[in-house]
Amino acid sequence: MIPTLDHLRRAYAVTSGATHLTPLLESAALARQTGASSVYVKPEALQWAGSFKVRGAYWRLKQLSPEEARRGVVAYSSGNFAQGLAAAGQALGIPVTIVMPIDAPVAKREATAGYGATVVLTDHGERAREEVASEKAREIARESGLVLLHPFDDAEIVAGQAGVGLEALDQLAARGASADVVFCPVGGGGLIGGVALAFHYLSPRTELIAVEPKGFNGLGASLASGRIETMPIGPRSICDGLMARRPGEAPFAAVRDTGLRGMTVDDAAVRQAMKIAFERLKIALEPSGAASLAALLSGECDVRGKTVLVIASGGNVALADFMKQVEHA
Secondary structure (H helix, E strand, O other): OOOOHHHHHHHHHHHOOOOOOOOOEEOHHHHHHHOOOEEEEEEHHHOHHHEOHHHHHHHHHHOOOHHHHHHOEEEEOOOHHHHHHHHHHHHHOOOEEEEEEOOOOHHHHHHHHHOOOEEEEEOOOOOOHHHHHHHHHHHHHHHHOOEEEOOOOOHHHHHHHOHHHHHHHHHHHHOOOOOOEEEEEOOOOHHHHHHHHHHHHHOOOOEEEEEEEOOOOHHHHHHHHOOOOOOOOOOOOOOHHHOOOOOOHHHHHHHOOOOOEEEEEOHHHHHHHHHHHHHHHOOOOOHHHHHHHHHHHHOOOOOOOOEEEEEEOEOOOOHHHHHHHHHOO
């Protein structure tokens, strides 16, 4: 199911009452550096639970029946969906169990537990970590009677994440502006699915760029082939939240006809973007949240004379880890 515009608006009407209205930051420095007429950054790093993920998680939990909500939910996540779902569950009084890979950032693990969720760790060895974690989540769902939720492959998650796009569109319009180009980070595709639909319905002329780490460009490869592709297991990326090896079916269906195109960034570019975001915008982004800014700064997309929107998706990073990445920029 591809959510309609009415569906997106209904979801946003609910989630906007429970989430932060994150600001839209205009940067003259980034505009000068890239040749754009204007550059706007939407820092979802300032969102409740530190990323956009709480939007989709809150909306998805609101779709549970009273009996499902009483039993609780289980999901797997490397961190940001874990925190968003845990925070939403705490707010709604719904028990949440999260399966996390053992190599997920400690800060994200501790924050998830801090929102009251039960955290179960998995050791994936040489296997793809999302496969092992998802298997464990399914096992827990069967044995404990919990509702199994997917972190991104769910049309309701896509609808909830679309609030980022709807909100940005309203903020741009309030300034008498519209985006020519949007850069958005991509892991499994829940965020880009919602953002792409929002712009497809309301600003169809806007060019949409899906930004993935090198080696994890499952969405870009899928768009090129016209079917869902799975990337081979390869070297890790510092963009921990974007290391999905394939896009979800629901997000892929949502973006397939939106004119979206893929782009990749390497770790060095992401580190530099983290440094620039801190120095120019005074925001601390995790690597995954800085990938979209890295894509803009790479110069691979000609934005001269254009109005650019950058979705900075999250800021869940420990201070020591942030400093280590920035020092190597």
